[in-house]
Amino acid sequence: MMESTTFRLLTCSLLRCCRRAKCFEGGRRTFLSDAYWCQDIWNTRTSLPIFRDLNMDKFYLAMDKNFQTRGKVLPVDIDLFALCATSDQHLDDLQDLVHRFRRTSQTAGVLPSTSHLVVRAFVAASADRRLRLLDMLDDRVNYGVFLDHNTASMLMDTFVREGNTRDAAKIATHLMLQEDWDNPISKTLALHCCYAYVQNPVPEPWQEPEPEEDPNAETEYVRVKYLRNKWHDGHFDLREAADIVGKTLAWIGATVDDVGGHSCELLGWTMYSKWQELVQCCDRLQGGDGVCQDVIGRVTGLLSAAGEQCPDAAALSARVASLPTVPAPLGDALRLAVERAVAEHEVADVVRLRQLYAEWQQRRQHELELQRQAADRERRVQALEEKRQYLRERERLLWFFDNEEPLLAEVERQWNRPQLPKPPIVQKLLRKKRQTEEDYVPPSVRRSHNK
Known part of the structure; x- marks a missing residue:
């Protein structure tokens, strides 16, 4: 009995080590397991008989012809193309189709699975294609591609595995912009990715600089119907990394009631330069569980560097320094929070995603039948x-x-039907032509005789 107990303990220890080892790929950490991606169902997405003889090139040409002749395509056709797009050429065609489809009236009936399929198609592609996906996500008006909880978590986990903290933080900011942080896994991953970018912003820059204008180029003036007043909504118009990452940390951190969430909220309002909200946050955290010690030093450093932008920097620094602290670093706290959320909610998310795939398949078959x-x-x-x-x-x-x-x-009635009067411009041209014919004098032609 002693030997069997020892064997069970060794087996459990080995399984725990294997699970920990699966969290590292290529020397970098990953949080989601292979089961989260539902790869077995995803690989069988084109198992229906309709996909066996589907030629993607001819399919694209047919939809392109419909755009040119009828000005629209059906939403289920866009969904099917996104479902089957695998190569780089197909992804380029998919980006073109999504952009043109967004500009038609049929975009109101887009299927709920289309955005998910577009994102998953680009996630499995090369890094250059994933950068195009980020551009599509940023251009919501012209593409209309939005993240859900599963695709957001997949993208963040992929970028974290590659060591790309910048793009992982960009995906996290989309959850803030959509104000959708109900899922515990995507919420904790978003905080982890944003703080990872604050610690190590790679690659730089956050946004590619706009090309400089040629001073010798000719200025082109374009007539517009009206001038749009300059307006900054403080949400979708945010462009600076400190502002948008700070707002993400503040908003999502406020929904997490633990040391990591409180620390993220404190740091977020400081990065976002919202001093009134920072004062309210300090008052709220004064009697709480505390914040991470390293965040206190980072916040006071940002307040000192704010200069004239923060007139009460000294008072705010003293208020922040008086908050209760814990010695654990914020990065470790957020990493543990993500691992805890994945352990508690990953199975439920996988079950939900499998159900969604089955529902979307039935909806797709129904639309095809219609x-x-x-x-x-x-x-x-x-x-x-x-x-x-x-x-x-x-x-x-x-x-x-x-x-x-x-x-x-x-x-006879059709023949004698009175003609409609011609437009004035046509009448004027006819009169000018008639006058020219009446005043026309033929030239005199001399015939030369050969000697």
Whole structure:
């Protein structure tokens, strides 16, 4: 019995070590397990018979023709293309289709799975394509691609694994902009990614600088209908890294009632330069569990560097320094919070995502069936209209002599129908042409005789 107990203890210890080892890939940390990605279901997404003979190039050309001739495509077609896009060329075509589809009236009926499929298609691609995905997410008006809890967590985990704290923090800021932080995993991951960027902002810069204008270039003036007043909403118009990352830390940190959340909120309001909110945060945390000691030093350093932007920097620094502290670093606290959230909620998220994949597949089949029925109905209506036109022509041909007089009267009426007056500009051109013809004098031509 002693040997069996020892064997069980060794087995449990080995399993714990294996689980810890799965959290590291390529020397960098990852938090989500392979099960979170539901890769087995994702790999069978094109198992339906309709996808077996689907040629993506011809599919893209057909949708491009619909855009040019009809000005629209069906939402289920965009969803299917996003579902099957794998190569870099298909992703480029997908980006083009999503942009053009967003500018049509059909975008109001976009399927709930389309944004998820677009994000997952770009996540599995190269780093350059993922940068394009970030541009699409930033341009909400022209693309309309939005993150959900699962795709946000997948993207943040991917960038953390690559050591790309900048893009991981950008994904976290999207949760703040969407004001969607109900999921514990994505919420704690967002705080971890933002603070990781504060500690080690790589790669730089946060935003690519705009190309400089050529001073020798010719100035082009464009007429506009109206001038838009300058307005900064303090939310979607945020561009500076300190402002948008600070607001993300402040807003999401306020929803986490522990030392890590309180520390993030304190640091966030300081980075965002919201001094009144910082005072209120200090008052609220005065009798709490405390904040991380390293955050106190970072906040006081930012207050000292604020200069004239913070007139009461000394008083604020004293207020911050008086807060209760804990010795644990904020990075370790946030990392433990993410691990705890993943351990408690990963199974529920995986079950929910599998259910969503099944529901989306049923919805897709239903939309395809409706599309097939609509196309079949359109073919039948067109066939009936062609048959009616043929019968009308045959009737006029067979009964011509019986209806000869009414037909001749109709022809005479059409012939003698008064013409509509021509536009003034046309009348003016006709008068000028008539005058030219009346005053025209032919040139005199001399015939030369050969000697």
